[in-house]
Amino acid sequence: MSQLRLNILILTFWIGWNNTWGQKPLVLESPSVKMRWENSAQGWQLKTLSVKKGQRWTNVETPSGENTLLYAAEKPSDTPEQIVKSITGEEFPGPKYHYQTKWWAESISPVSLNTAGKAVHFFAKQGRQTAATALTFEHETEMARVTTEWSVDPKFPADIIVKQTLTPKTAGYFSLATPTIAAVGEADMAWASVPGYFQGNYIQPNFALAYAYGHGVPALPAVYRERSASTLSPLVTTKNGITVSVIPDPALCRDPWEKDQNTHQHWNIGLSHKNRRSQLSPTLYYPVLGEPKSELKAGETITYSFRYSLIDGDWFKAVNHAAYDIYQLKEALSLRQSKQSLTDRIQKMHRYLTDPKTSLWNIEEYKGLKIGAQSYLGGVVGSNKDAMKNSDYGAMWMLAKATNDSLLIKNVLPYALNFKVTQQISDDGFFKGALAGQYYLAKSKRFTEEWGEVVEPIAVTYYTMLDIGNILLFEPNNQPLKERLRAGAEWLLKNQKPNGSWAVAYDRKTEREAFQDIQDVRPTFYGLLVAHRILKDAKYLAAAQKGADWFVKNAVETGSFLGVCGDARYAPDFATAQSAQALLDLYDLTKDAKYKNAAITAAKVYTASIYTHPVPNRSLKTVNGTQREDWEISQAGLSFEHGGIFGSSNIHGPIQLASHAGLFIRMHQLTKEPIFADMARSVAWGRDAFVDAKTSVASYYWNAMNRGAGPYPHHAWWQIGWLTDYLMAEAELRSNGQVIFPRGFVTPKVGPHQSYGFAAGTINGEKANLIVNEDLVKVDTPTIDYILAESEKKDKVFVVLLNNRAQATDFQVTVKGTSIRKQLPAVGFEVMEIQK
Template sequence: MKHRFLYLFFLLLLSGAVTEICGQQAPYRLKNGRLGLEWQKTGDGFMLKKLEVYKENKWVRLPGVLGQYTLLYAADQPGTAAGNLTDAAGKTITFPEPEYRYVIPKWKEATSAVSLNREGTATVFYPSFCAITQQGLVFRQQGGPADLKATWELDPANENDIKVTLQLVAHKAGYYSIASPALFTGDKDRFSWAIIPGIFQGNRINNNFVDAYAYGHGVPALPVVARERTAAALTSILTTKEGVTLSVTAAPGTGRDPWAGNKLTQSDWLLGLSMINRQGQLTPTLYHPVLGQKKSFLNPGDTVTFEFRYTVTTGDWYQTYQHVVNDIYRFDTFLQLKKSQEPLSDRISKLFHYVRSDSTSRWRVFDYKGMHIGAQEYLGGVYESEKDAVKNADYGAMWMLAHLTRDPVLLQKRLPEALNFKLAQQHTAPGFFKGAAAGQYYLYKSRRFTEEWGPYTEPIGTTYYLMLDIGNILLFEPDQPALKKELRQAADWLLEKMHPEGFWEVAYDNASHRPLFEDLKDYRPTFYGLLVAYKLLGDKKFLHAAIKAADWFIKNSVEQGFFLGVCGDTRFAPDFATGQSAQALLDLYEITKTSRYRQAAIQVAELYTTSVYSHPIPSTDKKQVEQRSLEDWQISQVGLSFEHGGIIGSANGHGPILLASHAGLFVRMFQLTKDSLFLKMARTAALGREAFVDAPTGVASYYWTAMNKGAGPYPHHAWWQVGWITDYLMAELSLRSNGQISFPAGFLAPKVGPHKTYGFSSGKIYGNEAELVMTDQLVTLNNPNIDYLCAIDRRTKKVYLFLLNNDDETQTTDLNLSQNATVGGIRITPGNAELLSEGKRLPAALKNAISIAPYGLRVYRFDYR
């Protein structure tokens, strides 16, 4: 007994200066100008009796307050086998089909007893003791498998935040997990929004477990516990119908480090995220450690600490998410630490040489029905392939690079062979599929086109692999009657297959023509193909159909937060098509000027920020990556987006991807909304990523786990990289010039996201007309933080040089121009120059050291002969 008293006294000393303890009557409350919490001692312990937030000059009380604690304990290590799942009718759930070899292991992991929150014994309690300290309140609970101490205090730096520290002391050996206390229980039938970023989101409970859990459509009805490895932010957020948002966010350092020390640790599981707790209550909840995982086994006397914070505010979910990302996880850190080693413009030059080489690009040419069709090898998985699949990725980038460089290899060899590939890619025989895309891949051994993961045809495949590609070609080559015919046939097929309500089937079986994947809805921007057809063919029936389909998409997809992906090998888990949807809606707004399309585009873009990692906070810690010694920030996942996240997406094992197709869109979104998170996310994705780039070729790896191994089995990705880098730089050019420099943008590129193509038409530079060009011969800079772009006015013999400082500090560089360079296909010698930017129009020397402000722009114009 004596030792027990000393133990309690020691704990009290740790808690700080104690002014009142549990035996005295006292107002057990925390309050500031924004929040108020009050506890009451009852026969069951200290229960939270009041939680209120200041809104519109009055205090608003939340109903259903609890303050309830949960501790999980298991004497033996929990197993990892998948549990038995049944639907509402009691029928066993079987998902996915056997051919989805990439998905099956992830689904099994995600349906283990721990993941379904069925493992261990749950002790639910209210603390028996409370003390008031100078910092806040300290609660204690003794007995059972462990003692628990909980310290609560208001954050003086963020008045809507409550900081909580839980400390557990084990009484017996076993596995432990602590849940963040349930502040309140929400109304399952009546809430505005719930989201675990990167896992699921929506405004309702979805009783279709596979739809909710595997595809992120709404809140799963079961108390699932998600892993942090595909959570974009380590937070769970709920907005009530009354407009109050509650979130619980883990303290930085709680979740896994994806590369700890010198090895891959992406799949370590240290934090669980949930929206429905063990008791079936709707309340944002975190678990640490995770039962049976690292740090969860304790011997008697061992301790574990769990730090997190609640945010209670009257804003919506996105405002809270911004707070989590910007303030708690300090999203600025990467850009503050980064030190670029190579300008993006130099990477484009390397990529240009990579794609024009037959050997490095793995360019293959085949005879197909009397035509020479060309494409690049594809060494990934394709249905019924014998490692003989080829494909082309980004026709917009192909035509853009060829025309901006006027390179004869691209113009005379690549483009004609790629064009023939596109002409061969359409079903032309009468029947069900006439006009549809025959498939994105060509199998040269069996001499046929096919889809990625089965003998089926997707309507969005026709949008992608016919209409978008053809559209971008026609911008550069408008006099192509065969292409226009192909585009019209594709649009007519899409129109014919659109349901009266404005949606499409996900896919049709090639043999029976029956709809497939009827458990899914086509929550993808399939309507965009009709927009392309309208803009190029001028037939208003295509615009009317695009509007009807977009309206269906907004109501059923955007407003619910339900999206679908375009990667067949992961059974269409939501992916970068979501980001594409935002740009598609923006393009529709530009045509119709209907505000709901603009607003829907912003809403989708905000949701797409939850496909971008914001944790862990980057640092300068040393990391060993095979033979390279790097700093943590250099291989950080922060700012990189998923191919697909959730519980079945590729990010579970591979981490994010390096294709930052969304970067240009996010810059445009910043121009539209002034939301700085968009701009920071764009720059963090695009800049300082040389650790993932194969230095000789300029080709970045696709998956994060591949680090700097280059194209690997995906040589065609180089075209996507040319496309997104150009789109990002052009978006920055428009932003930094306040729109005074602008070039027409083409159509979206299939299929990795919302980047667009340029160079098919001249643009405006402070009121002057010029055409965009690319050259790696004209400009020499000695600062890797500075990128450049060029334009030329052949009529007046003027060259425009755009210099962009892509760093948060002023940068200086020596600028030198070649006296005999090829620019836009012609040889030039520079003459007199002037500075056009920064509100100046002054004579300028082009052989000197210049300084450019942080994220600044300098524009020079010079004569040539």
């Protein structure tokens, strides 16, 4: 072959190669993000991904651009794929947790574990620049044609909007995974989360701990459902401070109440922290393989869109962006209009609770005493519809003092106090000073725990230390009660481990530690803080700090929290919010900034237990024959009882018992973060569609709508407690501290709301005592709430007016037959003084 012909052949090969693999790179660039694709033999690969950090560009390691298509000729099986074992070797979660059986089985199916179907991985073969800030890639596989359009979001420069179109060539079940823009190395991961399911800073090798409890980041690429996702934004934060998240278009969200029925279980979008190859890369799956929208015929087309967000900042900044900028948290709040004031609800529930028939109040003989409590018709092991329980002792004593109601003072408090006294184990032995159980079974005449014969240190904190502590704030000279408190404190002190922690529980019969597969990452230490505040013994504060230090290191810093509901095997729950208030109270005592910082972190983590989707709107729905606007029954703004894989949120949705509302207002006051105030107001305002009109008691679970207390009449006390705490926190915030009352201890179990009324507060520099009197003041507009307080001199009454909506309000206040017209701005505040 002549040299000339050889040179021509080489030149021809080079030109051909350059026109395909050597094509000019494709670039997408905004003021905050740079992306550069290069063509190769495999297709178009993302070679450079850079994010603007301050004034400098920082490369994200291991950019990719790989696409994944899932295909199955037949609908994937929903049969559980594997048996999961705890770190102690038992099958998880175990046969006695029957509430969780169905949800756990669904969660270990092939689709959920991301093993279903055939995975086709590819880099697009064709790519072109369609505009200065837009690219299009196309690719054909054996089963389908996929088109992916990328563009810069002009409004949010850290966001890249992607639209994918799938056209099958054959019938079957199809699911597109969002392309992998970067595979973050495990050593480079600072934080990862699928909000509502887990958050953490390390990979947890034990699947039960990671998947069921969120104690560490799951090692498997599990696909999570919308029903317990709080904010639809899987994310990974790198150690150099860049957070990569993927956010679906709000139009893709499942609607939990479509038109006239509960559709909470529908699964439109799969969410994961990993791609199918199990690389750390936030990923969406649409449609979910095996779900109705995934079944396609040849030639049918399905399109969906989403966005990548590459933020110079942490996970909290990324969640804020998704909640506010994409899922319209602020705009949703402006829709909320109350039809009954929160003040009126408290007053009406007062009537409900003084009627033994409506409140299901019982008095039983036990150990020579008459003990009183309300019927509890939920699940309790050993119950024959005879379980009894009291909830918020702080609210009980607060309302009795504020109303001076003899029905409460004579007919409720003495018997509730006897219940509390007999609830504590007084017999000699290992459990002396501990709790016999939070429930009393009237027929078998014994106390028991929710889900087995166990004694929990957290239960001692709750039902001895907090309840008795709150009573002692109102009855500081009750010496026998102080001795009960001391006995509980000594039991906690005796059983605190050398590292500062406690056991989750002890078997009542064997006295051996139970639940050794999980750590007590709960605010058990708070019981000793109560003991110190009441009994003034320094050893209790020292032990509380030791417990808190362990808790901060093992729970707050790692994102690992445990719940307090035995029937849910302690799935993470509202105890996370309670932890924040517990740490804040410890900071108030010690002034050690590490507790304040940990409290803020715990509260931030709890924002991931609050739904921000779907976006509320004014479309009309029918609920049990009643027409409602969508925002009235919206899940957005509501929190979990317990979320994750097997929390109650999977079947019932979120709850109305918003114990965190007051804490979040205090957190807003402390941090100036808007999300705390907006989430508090979202759950408190305009929730009338869930309130029983006859009793003013809200339903517990979202799916109960307005059926009222149902099997949980004692919840009315918790509702009075959290509503009061919220209103008092708002008054303090809006008055810039001119309205401030001493706070007691947090309530047991359901969250961080605190008691009031045991001591005088201050209003505009004057001492005043909290009162509740529904005849003294009338306000004609339900978006206006008010708090009443009487001066210590008893010569005047203060009326603290709060406009609880996002618009200015004109209203009328009537006092002693005289009406006064007023106007308050959005989220406004005013103090009126009435001379007596």
